[in-house]
Amino acid sequence: MSLSSSFFGSKFGITERDLDRYLAEALGRGADYADLYFEYLATSSITLDESIVKSATQGVSLGVGVRVIAGERTGYAYSDDLSPEKILKAAATAACIADAPAKVETVGLTPARQHDLYPVLRAPIDQPLEERVQFVKRADAAARGADARVIQVQCTYADSLRHVLVATSDGKLSFDRQPMARLNVSVLARQGDGTPQQGYSGGGGRVGLDYFTGASAPEAFAREAVRLAIVQLDATEAPAGESVVVLGPGWPGVLLHEAVGHGLEADFNRKGTSVFSGRVGQKVASELCTVIDDGTIDSRRGSLNVDDEANPTRQNVLIENGILRGYLTDELSARLTGGRSTGSGRRENYQHIPMPRMTNTFMLAGASTPEEIIRSVSKGIYCANFGGGQVDITNGNFVFSASESYLIEDGKLTRPVRGATLIGNGPEAMQYISMVGNDLKLDQGVGICGKDGQSVPVGVGIPTVRIDKMTVGGTARA
Amino acid sequence: MSEQDLRAAAASAVEQALALGATGAECTIASGSEFSVTVRLGQVEKLKEADSCGAGLRVLLGQRQGSSYTSDLSAEGIRQMVASAMEIARITEPDPFAGLPEADELGQLPQDLGLASELTISTAEKIDFAKRAEKAALAVDPRLTNSDGASFDSHTGVRVFANSRGFLGSYRSTYCSLSAVPVAKSDDRMERDYWYSIGRDHTRLESPEQIGRRAAERVLRRLGARKIATRQATVVFEPRTARSLVGHVFAAVTGDAIYRKSSFLLDKIGQTVAAPSVTIVDDPTLPGLFGSSPFDDEGVPGRRNLLIENGVLQTYLLHTYTARKLGLKTTGNASRGLTGSPGTGHGNLYLAAGELPPEELLRTVGTGLYVTELIGQGVNTVNGDYSRGASGIWIEDGVLTYPVTEVTVAGNLSEMLKNVLFIGNDLEFLGSTAAPTLAIGGMTISGVQ
Secondary structure, three states, X not given: OOOOOOHHHHHHOOOHHXXXXXXXXXXXXXXXXXXXXXXXXXEEEEEEEOOXXXXXXXXXXXXXXXXXXXXXXXXXXXXXXXXXXXXXXXXHHHHOOOOOOOOOOOOOOEEOOOOOOOOOOOOHHHOOHHHHHHHHHHHHHHHHHHXXXXXXXXXXXXXXEEEEEEEEOOOEEEEEEEEXXXXXXXXXXXXXXXXXXXXXXXXXXXXXXXXXXXXXXXXXXHHHHHHHHHHHHOXXXXXXXXXXXXXXXXXXXXXXXHHHHHHXXXXXXXXXXXXXXXOOOOEOOOOOOOEEEEOOOOOOOOOOOEOOOOOEOOEEEEEEXXXXXXXXXXXXXXXXXXXXXXXXXXXXXXXXXXXXXXXXXXXXXXXXXXXXXXXXXXXXXXXXXXXXXXXXXXXXXXXXXXXXXXXXXXXXXXXXXXXXXXXXXXXXXXXXXXXXXXXXEEOOOOOEEEEXXXXXXXXXXXXXXXXXXXXXXXXXXX | OOHHHHHHHHHHHHHHHHHOOOOEEEEEEEEEEEEEEEEEOOEEEEEEEEEEEEEEEEEEEOOEEEEEEEOOOOHHHHHHHHHHHHHHHOOOOOOOOOOOOOHHXXXXXXXXXXXXXXXXXXXXXXXXXXXXXXXXXXXXXXXOOEEEEEEEEEEEEXXXXXXXXXXXXXXXXXXXXXXXXXXXXXXXXXXXXXEEEEEOOHHHOOOHHHHHHHHHHHHHOOOOOEOOEOEEEEEEEOHHHHHHHHHHHHHHHEHHHHHOOOOOOOOOOOOEOOOOOOOEEEEOOOOOOOOOOOOOOOOOOOOOEEEEEOOEEOOOEOOHHHHHHOOOOOOOOEEOOOOOOOEEOOOEEEEXXXXXXXXXXXXXXXXXXXXXXXXXXXXXXXXXXEEEEEEEXXXXXXXXXXXXXXEEEEEEHHHHHHOEEEEEOOOOOOOOEEOOOEEEEEEEEEOEO
């Protein structure tokens, strides 16, 4: 694509000469590197509650961020006005981080190498609102029809379309058009006058509206949310203490995101503040574990054709047969450690400095069948679904909160147990993985990752795995 | 844009919506300047400075409502925002309870809440503050070998709100904060922790040296942490962790949670839901604090609301919509960003201080876990289930002994509130939610065998 035919070229008349001028201003105080991130984001969302489409919102935001790097120093400024005066002012502000005569000059811009992972012809947000509003209505009807014990249903459908232009002082120029859509269903079920229990399901990705059919139809998400709430009606207290833990396939991959993913982001490792710092080449997980972060999977929520620093995303092997192979790097950490960016530089929007981030993080399948894994456990807990998690990357402790779990007794799933938090230490817990299933599954596409105040969409995945020892934070005496 | 220009833009958006056929409209505009600098190992690592603004509009077409937002406050940007809200409102359905507050509910607090100060501190001084805080932290002990940096952040902003029932209000606010995040290493195990201070201007911050020292002490006391065996015990939440419990109570008393029957405090007004020593208040009228504002995000003046008084649940927190759903009056707790419809927010939300100095509280408890950090989201305010990752210090013979790590603390919020044994006298506001040291009996600590 050429600049003149790109979104920012055609709609806002941005020319290569403009970009050059802004970059030159940003480099003007002696910086090593500068980049510009132009972003136009349109979003819409529709919310149904009590079977009424109660509210709907749409809107746009537009801006440009200017980043300047001088050694380990980063200067950043942004403007929500694309007039040349405002962009030059932002560039001059960011440039102040450097304090020397100019030494780097801009080089001619060349389109960056990038993928074509989400060639959605008509982005959901460009489709008639009447079509999209049907999703929440259909999900509501399906949830209410699925079980008489359902007392509340809330559905939200949200989509967005982001246009991005990145220009860097070392000559990279990228354009991307990033569609996103997501449907969430949340239900409450109650048995008689007992305690109501929640169930939640949802899915989406960088997809067109045709995604929401078949296994991803609104009815399918609704039925899954109802199933989860109904299971909770019969759940008893979760056990407290150390236990064998079996994770089901898919969303429980959030284990990898928390236990190893964050700890392998290069900013922490460059600074030596991660429990994984300086451990490349060492064994950090059982040899059954190969963990990959892959931003190049078609249509996935965590995927990107090109990262937010004009570097193409990649399939990055983080851990191979238990050995730590490398970190996720952005432009700054790559420059400072003498490597190349792994295409992991991401930011929430034009108001934020990019950082190394995950995309879609998963573990490769192993040899065991899921049945074998469950059968191997005489006493333990099986976790099929999770809410969120969190990690302290410095000491390695991480948690994730189970939302659907069952006791395993004598090799069989017996009764459901209530929500509980599981806690472990990243490098330790990964050593306890003793069986890996042949059933790798990726999540449905609802993940959001927060770091340093910035949220970005991500994906996770995992096959069924057995962890020999983890602490389960329930309330029942084991 | 000046505050006057922003007020005019908000009023214009409301007028345009009415001209296009809306039966009601309200517009929020936020405009501000942010600055942040992070220093690491004595050098500036990141410096960010920018201005931004945005507007949000909600329109009513009879009982239907839609909303829109924009980052473009030009006349054309506002015009498009109005057209966009009108367009999307047409796909929503009539909701008998949708609407704006009544005219006699609108208004603002007359007194000066002390929300804005003059930020006279220079960039060089801000950098110096951060450098001093980090330096002070790292000087405390040789085991403090690394740093995640120290940061100075500041913000000045204007918030404007206008609606079609004649409300037009605006207020300025400022804040500064200074934080330090040192890292310590011992026996191959690293720990980090932080301390910070926040004020309307830099003269009201704790000194950089004190922030650095407190951060350092917090990290050092985590070194050499052990796992402990699973047991039932009293858990003492220090103020920094105790305030999250007040946040869970808030989530359970919002009108949204109540009308959806999604709260463990549903139908409990007038009933004892906590120990008699527990009083929880929401008060947006306290001068200078970070949860204060002259009016809520629907233009209703804020007021002091007693949520729980001596253990008895007194009120839910409501905005216009949830109040109508429940047949009640708004409590002035509407809160919204620029997008969407109002939700429920709080002002200065706190658990009232008790009598005991923290040291005496620990002596009275005798044995238990003093929790200094909680991680994860394992809190369900629908059924009250509570299970979170924790680290802290073991209390033995009434004093803090060795650090504890990699455990969970679990219970059910309904019981936890009733099992509050002791409340400290150390209430301090470091944000809009606050609690003193809090001891809760009968919790399950999960650890090793």
